[in-house]
Amino acid sequence: AQKVTQAQTEISVVEKEDVTLDCVYETRDTTYYLFWYKQPPSGELVFLIRRNSFDEQNEISGRYSWNFQKSTSSFNFTITASQVVDSAVYFCALMSRDDKIIFGKGTRLHILP
């Protein structure tokens, strides 16, 4: 069975703090893709990153970084020096054999000024 777990339902941090959002996935497939999406208060999900199962390189994009570890089936997302505009719901997602993407339940992130 495929599953994505985001254990943190809600996180609050003060602006400029670093914050890590956890994502643990389950799949029996050897080829799969992992994603992170951001859903700001406006409601539209915005794609942030895609990773395939053969590429374990960590990625950094500005203040955002992602740590993919197959050994622990985790794909964690870190925001450095958080800003109020980072406040949103963040979803981790998994796709393997078919085109269906399975989403975690999301982590609501509050950045307090």
Added chain:
Amino acid sequence: DVKVTQSSRYLVKRTGEKVFLECVQDMDHENMFWYRQDPGLGLRLIYFSYDVKMKEKGDIPEGYSVSREKKERFSLILESASTNQTSMYLCASNLYSRGNYEQYFGPGTRLTVT
């Protein structure tokens, strides 16, 4: 830029009404999807379509049907709306090629059934 549009941002319908939610994408994507989003449950897949006139059930298809007569348009139909179908409905599309599997989402339709 990929654009996915949904016919309404907010919709209020009465129990028993037939409801149509429309979704249009402008990037020639093969695949289109309908999700509903509820607090604490995340996104759940209702139906998806990988080609014109093709459809596949997702995780929660009961009470819904879909139609895809043209590649760019994917409609979600609530045959007889019920209060437990009050939710946010999200449409998405993706291009099935070269590993570019990320989905692009519309702004959502918040449906209230009274």
